[in-house]
Amino acid sequence: MENQSINQMEQRKGRRLLLFPLPLQGHINPTIQLGNILHSKGFSITIITTNFNSPNPSNYPHFDFHFINENLSEDEKSQPNIVALVQLINSRCAQPFRDCLAELLSNVLEEPILCLISDVGCYFTRAVADELKLTRMVLRTSGATAFFSFSALHLLCEKGYLPIQDSQLEKPVAEFAPLRVKDLPLIDSCAPEELYELVDDMVNATKASSGLIWNTFEELEQPALATMGQDFGIPNFPIGPFHKRFPASLSSLLSQDQSCISWLDKQKFRSVVYVSFGSIAAVNETEFLEIAWGLANSKQPFLWVVRAGSTSKSDWLETMPKGFLEALGERGHIVKWAPQQEVLSHPAVGAFWTHNGWNSTLESICEGVPMICMPFFTDQRVNARYVAEVWGVGVQLEKREREVIERTIKGIMMEKEGEKLRGRVLDIKEKATRCLCQGGSSYQSLDSLVSHILSFQSFSPVLNYF
Structure with a gap:
């Protein structure tokens, strides 16, 4: 040796x-x-x-x-x-x-x-x-x-x-x-x-x-x-x-919470919305609450990454509405950071709500997971527009309001629109593998x-x- x-x-x-x-x-x-x-x-x-x-x-x-x-x-x-x-x-x-x-x-x-x-x-x-x-x-x-x-x-x-x-x-x-x-x-x-x-x-x-x-x-x-x-x-x-x-x-700067994988193992095939906005982007308190209620009202299981600094006024979940987490029960799982590639390849994940950083966008495409696009700045905006309008593998969330969020999640997870997106992303996934x-x-x-x-x-x- x-x-x-x-x-x-x-x-x-x-x-x-x-x-x-x-x-x-x-x-x-x-x-x-x-x-x-x-x-x-x-x-x-x-x-x-x-x-x-x-x-x-x-x-x-x-x-x-x-x-x-x-x-x-x-x-x-x-x-x-x-x-x-x-x-x-x-x-x-x-x-x-x-x-x-x-x-x-x-x-x-x-x-x-x-x-x-x-x-x-x-x-x-x-x-x-x-x-x-x-x-x-x-x-x-x-x-x-x-x-x-x-x-x-x-x-x-x-x-x-x-x-x-x-x-x-x-x-x-x-x-x-x-x-x-x-x-x-x-x-x-x-x-x-x-x-x-x-x-x-x-x-x-x-x-x-x-x-x-x-x-x-x-x-x-x-x-x-x-x-x-x-x-x-x-x-x-x-x-x-x-x-x-x-x-x-191995190059993650944040500690990855593996509990989300065992939680995903208990969920139905393509039933989970995975939510993560990357390592830098942050939302204000109002947007955070709209995201929380939109996820809850969709009635879909969700895995949500809320890292420290995700909102400007709290270190983690302090701004959550009182009783919100208890009301979710097992339907929602919130972690500070997730092993994203492992999550996206899990059969329970049916959609990725993302900031459209390039790494996240590529990872979602390569696992055949359609996207809900919510870009924040620079290249994320271009990526999101191409995901929705050119490659046809996601939808762009134009308004960060709970009713719009609920409707968008239901559309991609439960309706024909979502099936069309999934078909196109699976086609590009195959091209990514062949190349x-x-x-x-x-x-x-x-x-x-x-x-x-x-x-x-x-x-x-x-x-x-x-």
């Missing part, structure tokens, strides 16, 4: 890759998954990560980990403005990342490093990699359609769609059909100029990279992938869905990615880094 391990290490020598994730849950998961995918192809993997929101290295003994200090205060880490947080990460991480990278490259004669793969959101890595003469690729953890609309925010400003006016919310965006103005990938809580600056930095750093890796597949997003390939002028590698190759449960098989689009794209990375061996980085 020891000799086998030594042989594998020898085979990987000279095939080391550095991965750097944006330290947010929805970005860490696909980065770790990508690391596992590339490790399975014979590469050695080093993860450089911040101390903030770092994955547990003991879960990944086959990776090397290096930690940098992101120099963020506790208030800065917990601020609700996601754009400001990403900008802070980019400004504070540049020097410690450079120091870490330079140290790793100083050992290049002992083990050469082929390239750095950084999250698109970590645009500061462009300047560092250029300075140290290291080839850099980027990973985009959202879908191609959403990133395409992101990259066109300046065009949308010129066309008069932005800044958004309340009277124009339902107006179609002709250049990006079927999006409406309210579906554009913005964040309502931040100044538009901050977002435009962030997008410019991400897009420019991506175009300057040696390739773009996508957690998506051709059969789902071919038009956007084709357009992005032409506009950006760099190689594109759609090799997803990542989680169908390697699950992400990973030998000869499939993602299978071939991964082979192309491996060949592309190995071509970097002909380049030797300069050793005088200091």
